[in-house]
Amino acid sequence: MQFAQVYGHQKIKEQLIRNVENNRLPHAQLFLGDEGCGKLGLALALTQYIYCTQRTSLDSCGVCSSCRKISSHSHPDVHFTYPVSASKEISTQHIEKWREINASSMYFNTTDWMEAIAKDGNKTPNITREETRSILSRLSLKPYEGEAKTLIIWMPEYLKKESNVLLKLIEEPPQKTYFILVAEHSQQLLPTITSRTQLTKIPRYSYKETHAFLDKKYGLEKSSLEQIARLSDGNLRMATHLIENNSNDHAALFRDWMLACYRNDLKSVSDISDKLHAMGKNQIQLFLKHGIGVLRECMLHQTIDNYTINAESSQVDFIQKLSTTLNAFFIEKIYTQINEVIYHLQRNANPKIALFNLSINIRYHFIRK
Ligand SMILES: [Zn+2]
Secondary structure, eight states: OOOGGSSSOHHHHHHHHHHHHHOOOOOOEEEOTTTTTHHHHHHHHHHHHHHHHSSSSOOOOSSSSSHHHHHOOOOOEEEEOOOOOTTOOOOGGHHHHHHHHHHHHSOOOOOHHHHHHHHOOOOBBOOOOOHHHHHHHHHOOOOOOOSOOOEEEGGGGGGOOGGGGHHHHSSSTTTEEEEEEEEEGGGGSSSHHHHHHEEEEOOOOHHHHHHHHHHHHOOOHHHHHHHHHHHHHTHHHHHHHHSSSTTHHHHHHHHHHHHHHHHOOOHHHHHHHHHHHHHHHHHHHHHHHHHHHHHHHHHHHSSTOOOOOOOOOHHHHHHHHHHHHHHHHHHHHHHHHHHHHHHHHTTOOOOOOOOHHHHHHHHHHHHOO
16 A cells, blocks of 8 residues: 555654665654544555655655565564454464455445454454464564564454563564554554554545545535535544445434333333444444434534534434434533443453443433323
């Protein structure tokens, strides 16, 4: 991947290029940024730039043998570590899937990845002890082609304490070995990782950037473009999913869910939790994001005089009605609770239990006349 293929982040790209050109590339770097910000793309573009035999001061060439091997994730000196779904598994067992998912998107998250390798987005990601051993042996080999070896660790959040040997290696790397760690949640990283790597924070895309990205890629009509750009909040994975997945089902299901919570109808709540569980973590997160969008509209409708509700016409009536059953304080509460569930779903939470608990909490927030 060339830098030009990574959307935006011009200043960061320039800094990375300068580091390579001035021979000041840190041996262990941490690219930290929220989902859908293009951090993995930047790590891959940087790696390609390091190895390219015909690079310019702007980018790698994209056509030399090194560039082509790195683009296809098959350069013998560039290694990858990423979470897997079962104990004792190692990354190299899933290299074909890794190539596939990288070829299809730059913004995938761990749930997408679990769905790709385990056919089950509800599986818990894991970087195994066996993987640590495998990395050590891969890195102890002499470089095949270039002078340097690189290890890209995607989602080092899943490295555990038993990875000490690897952390030691990051601290005192073998000659000419680069580590690029690509992470999302700084608070879940082992402190030894944050202290031993040079941090580059990758910001979220702005509303304007997201809008321009979607406009160029999909050319939607103005109102949906604006809505999706706002809803996705700089997360290009979310934005693409919102466009590519039919969100109508989410709208109907969200309406049923709110109604069941309002009516204290625990049977329906439980049925809906089951239904959502069966859809997998990915869809649940999209569903909840949809809900957050609805709640935001409720809030704006309540607080701004003559506010025009920004939603599909079939949703407007529902949003107006929902607004009469919730006050701003409780909308904010539900908002926070939904965001917490999204966060926990990306970790180990059981979707069925998390959704049921969320429903129980939401029930208390309604104003019933
Ligand atoms: Zn090249």
